[in-house]
Amino acid sequence: MFLAAVLNIYVHVQSWYYSWKGVLGTHVHFLPFGLVLKVSSEPTVAHEGHIINFVRTHTSIPVPRVIAATAWYDLRFLLMERVHGDNLQAVWRHLDTEQRANIVEQIRSFVLQLRALKSPHGPAVCGLNGAATIDSRVSSYPIGPFADESAFNDCLIDAAEPYLCEEILADVRTRMRDDHRIVFTHADLAPRNILVHGGTIAGVIDWEESGWYPEHWEFVRSMYYPTPRHDESWLQAVRDFTPEDYEKDWLVDRELSERMVGAF
Known part of the structure; x- marks a missing residue:
C-alpha cells in the first residue's frame, strides 16, 4: 500500500x-x-x-x-x-571467445523461447495486446495493427516512398515474402539492451517495441543496429543466434532502409 x-x-x-x-x-x-x-x-x-x-x-x-x-x-x-550487469555494447570487444560463444548460445535460446509462444491474434502483425506497436525501423510513431504480413510489408514500402522512386519500390515489393510465420519478437536485440556478467546474461531490457512480427524481423532489427557498429564479430553473432537463415530477407529490406534518412 x-x-x-x-x-x-x-x-x-x-x-x-x-x-x-x-x-x-x-x-x-x-x-x-x-x-x-x-x-x-x-x-x-x-x-x-x-x-x-x-x-x-x-x-x-x-x-x-x-x-x-x-x-x-x-x-x-x-x-x-534495476538489473545489474555490464552493458554488452561496452564489453563485447573485451570478452574472450568462450564468453562470446556462451552469450550467443543464451540469446539463441531466448529467441527460440519467444518463437515458441503462440499468437492469439492469428496472422496479425501487432503488439502484445493486438493493438498498435512501435518500430523505430519504420516510424517514430505507433504503427498497425496489421491484418497480416502483406499489410505490414505495404507499410514498409509506404515508409520508404519519400526516398525511392515508384519503379524501385514496386520491384522491391515483388521480392518481399508475405508468408513468414508470425512469432513473438523482442525487435531490438542490440547489445545496448543486454546486460552481462562475463559470459552470462544477467538481463534483457527495453521490451517496448516487442510484439508479434514476421519471423525474419528479429534478424532484420538486430542487423539494423549493428552495434558495436561495424564490428564483424557481432554481425556474425547475430547470424549465429538467429535460428534460421534470413539473409535474403535482410538484403531485400536493406534496399529500403539504407536509402531512408536516419536508417543507420
Whole structure:
C-alpha cells in the first residue's frame, strides 16, 4: 500500500511536469533502493510492463522484475527493479571467445523461447495486446495493427516512398515474402539492451517495441543496429543466434532502409 501511494504521488507530479514541458518519448529515472522508473508517452500500444510480465511468465529469459505498471492520462509508468550487469555494447570487444560463444548460445535460446509462444491474434502483425506497436525501423510513431504480413510489408514500402522512386519500390515489393510465420519478437536485440556478467546474461531490457512480427524481423532489427557498429564479430553473432537463415530477407529490406534518412 505504501509503495502504491508513493507511486501515485510520483505519477501526479510527473504527469503535471511532462504535460507542462510538452515532453514526448521515453524517460528513464534511476531511483534509490535499486529501482528504475520508466515514463513513456505512447498510450495506444501495449504497456512495456505487461510485455515484461508476459515474457517472465512464459519463458526463462532474465528480465527486470516489474513492481508496478500503470498509466495516468497519456503517460505510461513502469516501476521495476534495476538489473545489474555490464552493458554488452561496452564489453563485447573485451570478452574472450568462450564468453562470446556462451552469450550467443543464451540469446539463441531466448529467441527460440519467444518463437515458441503462440499468437492469439492469428496472422496479425501487432503488439502484445493486438493493438498498435512501435518500430523505430519504420516510424517514430505507433504503427498497425496489421491484418497480416502483406499489410505490414505495404507499410514498409509506404515508409520508404519519400526516398525511392515508384519503379524501385514496386520491384522491391515483388521480392518481399508475405508468408513468414508470425512469432513473438523482442525487435531490438542490440547489445545496448543486454546486460552481462562475463559470459552470462544477467538481463534483457527495453521490451517496448516487442510484439508479434514476421519471423525474419528479429534478424532484420538486430542487423539494423549493428552495434558495436561495424564490428564483424557481432554481425556474425547475430547470424549465429538467429535460428534460421534470413539473409535474403535482410538484403531485400536493406534496399529500403539504407536509402531512408536516419536508417543507420
